[in-house]
Amino acid sequence: MSSSNATQVTSTRPAQRDAGTARRVRLSDIARDLGVSTATISKVVNDRTDVAEDTRRRVKDALAAAGYRKPNAGQTTDSAPLIDVIFERLDNVWGLEVMIGVEQEVRERRLGVVITESGDRGGSPAAWLDAVIARNPLGAIIVTSDLSEADTERLAAHGIPIVLLDPSGDPNPSAASIRADNWSGGLTATRHLITLGHRKIGIITGPMDMMCSRARLDGYRAAIEEANIPFDPSLCIEGEFKMASGLECAKQLLDRPDQPTAIFACNDLMAMGVYEAARVLRLRIPEDLSVVGFDDVQTAALMGPPLTTVHQPIREMSVEAVRMLLAMREGRHRPGGTIIPTSFIVRGSTAAPGAE
Template sequence: MQDNAQPAVTISAIASAAGVSIPTVSRVLNGRSDVAPATRERVEVLLREYGYRRRGAGRPTSSGLVDLVFNDLDSPWAVEIIRGVEELLNTEGLSMVVSAIHRRGGSGSTRKWLDTLGARPSDGAILVTTDLDSFLHAELQRLNLPLVVVDPAGVPDLEVPTVGATNWTGAVTATEHLLQHNHRRIGYVAGRPGLWCSRARLDGYRAGLDAAGIAFDAALVVGGDFDYASGFAAGIELLTLPDRPTAIFAASDQMALGVYEAARQQGLRIPDDLSVVGFDDLPEAGWASPPLTTVRQPLSEMGSLAARTLVRLIRGEAVESPRIELSTRLVQRASVRALHP
C-alpha cells in the first residue's frame, strides 16, 4: 500500500538542497556526463537521502516500450528515421509506439500525447521535433522520462542528448560542387525561418560563395518551408528573374523537386538549362528525372543512434557527449552540368 503521509520528493527540492539548478539535477538523472564529479556526487547523495523515486523505480521489470514522437508524420524523412529506430530497438528486445504532435495542432495535440503517456508505461521517448517548446520540455522533465531529441530540423542547446547532422558542412559541399562546375550565379531556396538547420545551411551556402570570392546576392535567396509547394514557388521566383541563376541549391530534396517542376513550367531542362542540388537524399531523389544530386543526411543512422543513446539512458548509463552530429556527404547524380568557362 502506498504511504500517502509523505509527499513525493520533487526535482526542484533536490536542486534547492544541493544548491544547483533543476536542469543540473535532470542531467544527473539522465546520466549526462557534463556534470562536475563533485556536483554529481552531491546530487546523488541527496537523491538517496530524500528517497527520490526515479520514474519506474520499484517496478520489477521495464515496460519494454519506447515512444517515438514526430511533429508531423507526412514528411518522407520520417520513414527513414523510423527505420533506424526500429532496427536498433529490435536488437534490444524493445518495441515502440509512433505518435505525432502536429505543429499546426497547437498545445492540445501536445497535451493529448502527454495524457496518453501518463496512462500507460513507457521506458523513454525519442522526439523528432522542430520545436521543443517550454511546456513540453517542462512536462517531460517533471515525468523524469529518459529523452533523446533527433533534430533534422534543428534543436540545439537542450538539457537532453541530441542527435543531428553536419548541416553547415553539407551546404558548403553542395555550393562548392556547383562552383567547381563553373556556376557563379547560384540561387538558394532556404528552409523554414528560425530553425537551426535552416540557418546552418544558409550560412554554409554563403561560406562556399565567400571562399570562391563571389559576393552574396540576397536577390538569389528565396525562403521555403522544406516542402514541395514552397520549392516550386521559390523556383518560379528565381527562374523569372531578369538575370536568372544557372544553378539552384535547395535546402531539402522536396524543395529541389519543386524547383524541377518550376523549371519544367518555364520550359527549362535539367541539367541542360539549369543545375539543381538538394539536401537529404530521400529515396525520391534517386527516382527523379533526372536523378537528383543531393547532400545525404544520414536519417536512418540518426534514428539508430538516438535509440542506442536512449537505451543507455534507460539503463542508467552515462552518455559521453550531449550532442552528436553525423557526417553528411554529397551524392552525385545527373542534375548538375558543368558550364563552359
C-alpha cells in the same frame, strides 16, 4: 501497464515554505549544479538502480543538504517495453527514413514503437505529452522539434529519457541530441556548383526558425564568399521543406531576367518542386538549370535525371538515437549532442552552365 508516478521534489525547510505550501524544485537546477543530467536526478529520486554509486551518493547528499524530500515515496512503476517517436507531422519520405532506422534497431532488441504526431511547432504539447507519460515508455525520440524546459523536466520527473533527433533549435548543451553536419553539407553543395562554373546560384532554405536551415544557408554563404562571388540576398528564398514550397520558390527565382543557372534546394522535397518548376518553364535539367538537394531520400535516385544531393545519414542517425536512449536508461550515456557527418552524392542533375 501501470500508470506513471509523477515525481516532484519539495522543500521541507520552513524558511522556504509559502503559507504552508512546499516549493517546487527544478530538477534541472540540481542537475546543473552537480554536472549530471536531469534524468539521472530523476532516477535517484525514483530509487532506480541504473546509476553509478558515486553519482547516486552525490545526488542524495545534495538533496539531503537542501532539505528536500519526495512525496508519495515508495510508489514505483515499470516502464513499458516501448519507444515513443514523436513527429510534428509524419507526412513525408524523410519521416519514413527515420522510422526505417528506428524499426531496424528496436526489432533486434524486441521492443515496440509508438508513433505520435505532435502538430505544428509552437503548439501546445499537452495532449501528446500526457499520452507519452501514460504509456510510460523506455524513452522518447523527439524528431525535428524541441521541448520547453518545463516539458523536459516533466518527462524526466517520470523517469522518461528523451533524445532530440535533428532538433529545430539549439538545444541545451546537456540535452541528448543528434544532428547532421548541416553547415558542411551546405558548403559542399555550393562548392560543387561553383566548381562546375556557376556564379548565379539560387538557394531555397527551410524555415529560418529552424537551426538546420540557418546552418545550410551559412554553408552556402561561406562557399560563395570563399569564391569571391558577391552575396545576392535576392537569390535566397525561404521555403517550407515541402514540394509545393519548392515549386513556388523556384518560380520566383526563375521568373527574372537574370535567372540563376543553378538552385540549391535545402531538402529533396523542395528539389522535386524545382524539377516541376523547370518542367513548367520548359527548362532542361541540367542543361539549362542545375539542381542540388539535401537529404538523399529514397526517391532522389529515381528522379529524372537522378538528383545530385547531400546525403544526410537519416537511418544511421535514427539507429544511434535508439542506442543513445537505451544507454541513458542504463546510465551509460553522458549528456550532450552528437553531430553526424554528411556526404555528397553527384548524380545527373548538375552540369556546367549551358552544357549540352
